Amino acid sequence: MMRVAVVGAGAVGGTASHLLSTGGCEVTLFEAREERRKELLLRGVRLRGALEGESRPKVLAPGTFETPFDAVILAVGAHLTAEALRPLSPLVHRDTFYLSLQEGSAVDELVGLVGADRAFAALQWLSAAPGGEGEIEVEEVRFLVLGQGLGAQGLGGKGGAVNGFYRLVSILEDVLPGRVRRTEDLRLEVWRRLASVTGMSLFCALTGRTPRELRSVAEAAHWLREAEEECRKVAASRGIDLPASDSLFGEAVWDRLPPPMLRDVVSGRSTERPFLSGYVLREAEEAGIRAPLLRALHSLVAEAERGERRPGEDNLGELRRRVDEERGMSLM
Numbered sequence: 001m002m003r004v005a006v007v008g009a010g011a012v013g014g015t016a017s018h019l020l021s022t023g024g025c026e027v028t029l030f031e032a033r034e035e036r037r038k039e040l041l042l043r044g045v046r047l048r049g050a051l052e053g054e055s056r057p058k059v060l061a062p063g064t065f066e067t068p069f070d071a072v073i074l075a076v077g078a079h080l081t082a083e084a085l086r087p088l089s090p091l092v093h094r095d096t097f098y099l100s101l102q103e104g105s106a107v108d109e110l111v112g113l114v115g116a117d118r119a120f121a122a123l124q125w126l127s128a129a130p131g132g133e134g135e136i137e138v139e140e141v142r143f144l145v146l147g148q149g150l151g152a153q154g155l156g157g158k159g160g161a162v163n164g165f166y167r168l169v170s171i172l173e174d175v176l177p178g179r180v181r182r183t184e185d186l187r188l189e190v191w192r193r194l195a196s197v198t199g200m201s202l203f204c205a206l207t208g209r210t211p212r213e214l215r216s217v218a219e220a221a222h223w224l225r226e227a228e229e230e231c232r233k234v235a236a237s238r239g240i241d242l243p244a245s246d247s248l249f250g251e252a253v254w255d256r257l258p259p260p261m262l263r264d265v266v267s268g269r270s271t272e273r274p275f276l277s278g279y280v281l282r283e284a285e286e287a288g289i290r291a292p293l294l295r296a297l298h299s300l301v302a303e304a305e306r307g308e309r310r311p312g313e314d315n316l317g318e319l320r321r322r323v324d325e326e327r328g329m330s331l332m
Helices: 011-022 034-043 078-091 106-114 160-175 186-207 220-237 260-267 277-287 292-305 315-330
Strands: 003-007 026-030 045-049 053-055 058-060 069-074 092-100 119-130 136-148 180-182
Touching: 003 011, 003 078, 011 026, 011 045, 011 053, 011 069, 011 119, 011 136, 011 160, 026 078, 034 058, 069 078, 069 160, 078 092, 078 106, 092 106, 092 160, 106 119, 119 186, 136 160, 136 186, 160 180, 186 220, 186 260, 186 277, 186 292, 186 315, 220 277, 220 292, 260 292, 277 292, 292 315
Parallel strands: 003 026, 003 069, 026 058, 045 136, 069 092, 092 119, 136 180
Antiparallel strands: 045 053, 119 136
C-alpha cells in the first residue's frame, strides 16, 4: 500500500486525499489550521457536486511524527512550498517523490528544493472550492496532466521515485477513468495552463467577480483574449507554439465558483500570482517582449493583496489607464 502525505486540506488537497483514499492509498492530511483539523477529524473529507463521496484520512498538524511516506503531495500556496516541506524532511526515504498540485510554474520551486529527479507535477483542470459546513464543492473535474519536474530527463528512468510516480498515476487513472494524462513535455503543459488561467485568475481577483459573472462585464472577453495572446507570444519566444483557445471562459474551468486567486484576495492571503503572471512577465522581460495588459493586471492585483485596493469593477478604469501607460512606454 502506498503511504501518501497530502500537505494542505483546502479544496484541492481535500479532493486529492479523497481520490487517493478511494484508490487504496494510506493517506495522511497535514493541515496547519486547527479549526480545519477539528472539522476533518469530526466529519472527514466530504465532496459534493461533480465528485461525490466521503473519506476519513488520518489528519495531523505539521511536524507531528509519522513513519516515512512514499509520496508527498503539495496542495498549499506555491510561496509556502519550502515552509510546508520542512516538517516532513524526517518523514521521507530515498525513493520518496514529491508531487505539486500548485498553479503555474510552481513546480520550478519544488525542483529547486528536492531536485528534478524527485519532483513531479499534476496540473489540475479542476474547479473546486470550500462549501458549507466544511464540505468541498466540486464544480468540474476535466482532467489532470502529470509529468516530471522541469529539467528532468523525461520519465524513462527506472529510479524508485519514477516507479512510485507511475504507481500513483495508475491509481488516479483507476479512480478518474479517462481524465488522467501523462506528459513527457511538462513545460508545454505548464504554458498551456498559464495561457488558459492567468488572465482569468487576475481579472476575477481584480473585479471580485466569478467567471460566470465576468461574462456580462463590458470588454471582459476582449481583455481575456489579449491576456492569452500575451502569454502565447512569450511562450513562442521559448519555442512553444500554443493555439488560441476557442472559448476562454470554457478553457479556464471555473464558472460559477471563484478561482483560488479571488478567494485568496478576499481572505487577505497571498496569492499564487508570482507563479502565474509573475512568471510570464519574468520570461517576457528576459525575451525582450512587452506584455502591457498582464503587467498592469499584475500590479493592480498586488495592490489588492496588500489591502490597498478593493476588488470591484471600478478598478477597470485604472486598468485601462495603466495599460495605455505601458503601451506608451513600449513606443518610447
